[in-house]
Amino acid sequence: MSAELDSLYQEIILDHYKKPLHAGLRDPFEAEVHHVNPTCGDEVTLRVHLEGDKVADVSYHSEGCSISQASTSVMADLVIGKTVDEAMAIHADFLALMQGKGTVEPDEDVLEDGIAFAGVAKFPARVKCALLSWMAWKDATAKVLADNTLEKA
Amino acid sequence: MSAELDSLYQEIILDHYKKPLHAGLRDPFEAEVHHVNPTCGDEVTLRVHLEGDKVADVSYHSEGCSISQASTSVMADLVIGKTVDEAMAIHADFLALMQGKGTVEPDEDVLEDGIAFAGVAKFPARVKCALLSWMAWKDATAKVLADNTLEKA
Amino acid sequence: MGLEGLLPELEIIRKDFPILERTVAGGKRLVYLDSANTSQKPQVVIDTMVDHLENHNANIARAMHALGAESTEAFEGARDRVAAFLNAPSRDEVIFTKNASEALNLVASTLAFRGPLQLGEGDEILITEMEHHSNIVPWQMLAQRTGATLRWIGLTDDGRLDLSNLGELLNERTKVVAFTWVSNMLGTINPVSDLAARAKEVGALVVVDASQAAPQLPVDVVASGADFVVFTGHKVVGPTGIGVLWGHREVLDALPPFLGGGEMIATVTMAESTYAPIPHKFEAGTPPIVEAVGLGAAVDYLSAVGMDAIHRHEQTITRYALEGLASVPGTTVLGPLDAESRGGAISFEMQGVHPHDIAQVLDTQGIAVRAGHHCAKPAHARFGVQSSTRMSSYLYTRPDEIDALVEALNYTRAYFKVG
């Protein structure tokens, strides 16, 4: 039983939960979104600041369980400093890992601390927790890109 | 099987079905009602003419199965000429017979040809057929009485 | 019994349906010819529901434990099965309702609410004279609530849609066209994709009532060209308490929610609420969980037998029944007389005997048919009849059951001394 729990609650996850990276809402930002998990009530408010095609900052305020909190921290740390394309590719990898029901082998070079979430994929009820902030980030980024396109048009 | 059918389709019922008494819509009348059986679509339009406290005429146009048609014929024949109170008492007896699930012994002195419907009480789906015109008559009579009370007031 | 086109495994299929073993009317074998009213249930559907209730019962989505996960998977798995059964582009487009009637009301009700698709004064709703009341009354209510006008496609004397004035009936004011795929009274199979295409030309929303189609022929929502397709669980060998609304994602997204409550929200505050995305937006409260699970087993069962094979079986039985009925003097069938253009429900009249009385005599012979207006009063009025008798077959119907019907109809004539 403890083994099962341990596969979900990796030390890395508990560390990010207790000491989340990049937490707080910061300026400047081009888009802010608010996402909730309707079934459990977890919430995240998330801001994205792009500089050119680079993710310059992701800042957030979130309430939720260890998995969702840790995932937000890991996500922010992974995407900040990457280009949007690179970050989207990481997002895609993370999504594939989460939806793989435990059959997908994570690539540590891409996902870094994110590989700690491999165990979450075996707990269908928790997959949504791990994805909440990723979805929010993708949504916010899409908003910025759309606005940029509009401005240019 | 034929015995079961015969208990439902008494000769008296089939006779009334083929040659209904008092059929057609006639003047004068003080109230006309239209009742339907929503589940099967049987319909009756029925008029009541009272003279003082007497049921002077009941006339009708109806569409429906043998049970509902025969019941209308028997009903009209039973109540015409009676006082409203007497007719209501007959109605109550007929209702008791129909709702008795075959356990009520009908009184031929009161119900006359109506005793032929004793077998119907054992066919729950057909009880409504037998009651349709009785309910219509009661409804129409209540309307006339209510109007009379209003006029006097 | 060697009719060409019957299901090859008919005897095995019949064994799947426990109720067919029953005797009625004092020892007579049950001849169930009322499947258009509701279908019988195969053992696998019943067993799947029992297994769910005995071993996996929990509320869904909201429950974060083993049973909750199992129940959620079973329920959402049923949505996948139904999506596959309908060839729906997305599982999210499959909404579970309580029956077909609620599904039709969901569409009709929300079209009265504020939103981009709201109807108003001057708009027209087009339905047909062969609809089931469940595809009439909601539109009458919508017309009343919005001031829109309800218009009707009439019927030809042989019980088909009269499309001669369709050019006039369909116009730029037409906002909704709602019609049945297969008539539950006349049996007529309508030209769904043609009609849908014509309706789309004027930009109308197309609502197809597949309550009688889904049980007996392949339903492909994409090929149908409809915006909404509706059916009901209990007619496709599934349980009562569940129906299905399939809708195009964009249209479902554009409709405001119908019922409010648990599970259909994104968030609720005292000031306001926001709503979850489809399908949950339209599924307020605890959904019919064990019913969805049963329905999933039901559509899998039908797919395993094969919808094409079931359709062929139905047409074979229908052809045989039309011949049989033609042999009974004084009997007139309502609707098309060729089996190819109809489904497995046949309504008929018999001169001199009222439908109730026919059904009653048949019942004493163990034969179950329906008598009345079959929730299609306007169609009955169109043919000048107040009610009719309807026999309806299904994948478990055997030709000798039609023989029994014909024999019993002849007996009925004799009993009532007609002819």
Place this chain on the structure above:
Amino acid sequence: MGLEGLLPELEIIRKDFPILERTVAGGKRLVYLDSANTSQKPQVVIDTMVDHLENHNANIARAMHALGAESTEAFEGARDRVAAFLNAPSRDEVIFTKNASEALNLVASTLAFRGPLQLGEGDEILITEMEHHSNIVPWQMLAQRTGATLRWIGLTDDGRLDLSNLGELLNERTKVVAFTWVSNMLGTINPVSDLAARAKEVGALVVVDASQAAPQLPVDVVASGADFVVFTGHKVVGPTGIGVLWGHREVLDALPPFLGGGEMIATVTMAESTYAPIPHKFEAGTPPIVEAVGLGAAVDYLSAVGMDAIHRHEQTITRYALEGLASVPGTTVLGPLDAESRGGAISFEMQGVHPHDIAQVLDTQGIAVRAGHHCAKPAHARFGVQSSTRMSSYLYTRPDEIDALVEALNYTRAYFKVG
């Protein structure tokens, strides 16, 4: 285990519920403490449904044959049982819906339609801050549709209704007062008949959500003083797919119909339709037949055990659980702390561990609880918490299951290294 007040036949009752034999989490005995979410089903309910499906399945009312008569009798018999369970003056006042949410929406939706009870600008609807979303969102929608104003009865710090300003909240503009009998989050049992009497003084309609009350205490609709009382099948050991709306005949008669379709009509013509009397007026389409039959068996089962005895059992377990939870460091219970004023649902917080994580750890021990907002976001917001963990007992709950919960909570604290 010799707690005073437990059901004397607890072990026999537990044997009635097949799922309680199950093991989860790799061989652990199931400890089901999520009954306020949905209850487990006794064998008699399952068997009654199976018997109906295998031997008596047919559509109701409209079918004129042996199976149809049997099915109709079973369905309408269930209405009698529910009427008796509620002490309803008339069986016709019992309307079957798909769940409690639909029942509440039925009332809220029809109050927006033209008719003697229609709400409008300036009217007020009064609800409470402890409602389930299903008793909030429909009223928000009604307010939006009619221009009426939604007002709220607040909560005291110990989780009861704050009635201090009721005199102002209830006034001649108040047309509807809707509140829960027992809170699904705080457990609070509200003073139903007092509140109903106050509401009737200003002529408001009183809608009582008995979804959590009907499972665990005697519900007498007459004594309640309400105009409408609502509950849901799956929480009273019945199946999903069925709920109940009881309403006063005069009020139900005055409301326009909700959904249109088969079975709710008197007659349908192309020009207009007229509606059947209650209860059928509000039951469009094929109703949840086998679900009603199951619900009938469920309320009979509860009545046989005895609602007073079940209430005593629930309070005994609740008292024991409140003590147990108090023994776990860092744990705070939301809602009243005395068992007498509450039902068998206890929501709590544990410092340093999020409810999801608690539920997850408990699940690995075979213990099923709920974590989240329990569809009561405003109540959570009132207490400044985003979510909570909820344990909820029922007539089959044993004290040693509470012991297991307490032990697992201590283990959770250790696992997450808090305290």
